[in-house]
Amino acid sequence: MELDGLVPQNEEVVTWDINDIKLPKDVKQTDWFQEWPDSYVRCIYSSDDKNAQRHLSSWAMRNTNNHNSRILKKSCLGVVVCGRDCLSLDGRKMYLRPAICDKARQKQQKKSCPNCSGPLKLIPCRGHGGYPVTNFWRHEGPFIFFQSKGTHDHPRPETKSEAEARRSIQKAKLPASPRLKQSRDTESLTGKTQTWNPLPLIVSKQEDLLSQSSSFMGHFRDKTPQEQALNTCLSLTKSYSSAKTPDLVEHPQNMDCNKYLSKCKLSGSRDYSYREPMEPTAFVYDEPRQHQTWSKNASLEKNSPAERYRNSSTTIFAGLHCETLTSVNALDVGIQYAPNRWEPTVKVDCHSFRSHASTFGGGTTEGKPHQNYSGSNIPSSFYQASPEDPCVMADTDHHYCQNSLPFKGNEWCFEEERKYTNADHCNSEMLLNIFSLR
């Protein structure tokens, strides 16, 4: 059942559908990227939004063929849980991210629970009429239209970055020789149980993670733990960032956290080409020429300085990446935890922000930058910790990064920002903190 118009996006009534021949062209404001879109929502992202460009979602979504090259369709793979419903030390369940690749997923299901070595179980998504929730992406001019159909009927899996972190850590900790590796593959192919994550990655204390991390990293003779960690961190953010972090690369061990943090403040999106909102017409689905032409016209020429300014800040937010928002948990536990009692999320808004001077000129972050970016449920890093817990520190840093974006956007901020592409540095820094605190 469609809920057309019932969930106003952008404080306006949604009048479009992803399948419409024409999509709205007079978009006054774009939405914050949603990491966990759920239910029947529709969003309009800026085409500058890196996450939207990559069609990212923290749900495990896989591409599916809808025989329509204009609209990218993805369906949810659900979540992987322990077949024994085991709990971590702190009493939380873990929710692993299903591998997106079919082959990899099959392999994954042969592995065993990293916590109790029990079998893993894939909970399929049946949130859309008994079928997986589907997401649709459609690029149109300066916007990326997004639509979700169905409500996930399962817990959230670990995020993409968390899953990547897990892989990196596992790879790093098992610099297995080719021979050993081969036997392992054979084992998995024959269906024998293989503990997915032999190392006790499931820990409830950051302390534990730290010690474990540095211990396995200590195996590398040629690199310091910091360097090793850094490599991991950088590799994790690589796919999201086109920026270089020369300081870190060249002098990781000398990197000062505060210094690094200051860079976080300047982090944002790299691409500032913005397009003016269109005349109140629409994007024509079946007339590629039209929107292409339009795109060209609108791209760069019509921007007045004021427009450029406000638009650039718009882009700054749009450029924030998933990792920035998933916080330090990329390495904190590596696994998505949640309370034992899982409640389906009912409502999710597209957190939009006004692309008006008020949002910017104020120089505040009142444009609800903190508003549950991840929707109305448990934070990805569901983590009980004491104030002195390193994790808290890291998380604080994370928020700081998010709040410290150059809202005021003077020319300097603007330029500086271009140097430090995006907020991924925040993430890298957090990761670095984790490993270097010791």
Add this chain to the structure above:
DNA sequence: GGATGCGGGCGGT
């Protein structure tokens, strides 16, 4: 290796 996209093909409604 695995994430992502693409698109041919098949079967069900």
Add this chain to the structure above:
DNA sequence: ACCGCCCGCATCC
């Protein structure tokens, strides 16, 4: 026609 989905191919990291 629309949808779910399997499968191989290609690209990129």
